[in-house]
Amino acid sequence: MSKLSFRARALDASKPLPVFRCEDLPDLAEYASINRAVPQMPTGMEKEEEPLLKWAIRYFQRLQIFSYFLRIISFLY
Secondary structure (H helix, E strand, C coil), rough: CCCCCCCCCCCCCCCCCCCCCCCCCCCCCCCCCCCCCCCCCCCCCHHHHHHHHHHHHHHHHHHHHHHHHHHHHHHCC
């Protein structure tokens, strides 16, 4: 089996795209041996700071969602 490449390539509009049906797809068990693990990279942060960063990211994501719903509600009323 050849090595898989995950590099994105530009689509060529002059070439037709293949369409596969469910029954035409190969069994995934034969491809299960492919290792797609991503190696852990250092973040450059101290270990004690990482939970705080994760909390801040979740907080700002929720704040963004909340402000989006407030805009929808203010638009409706």
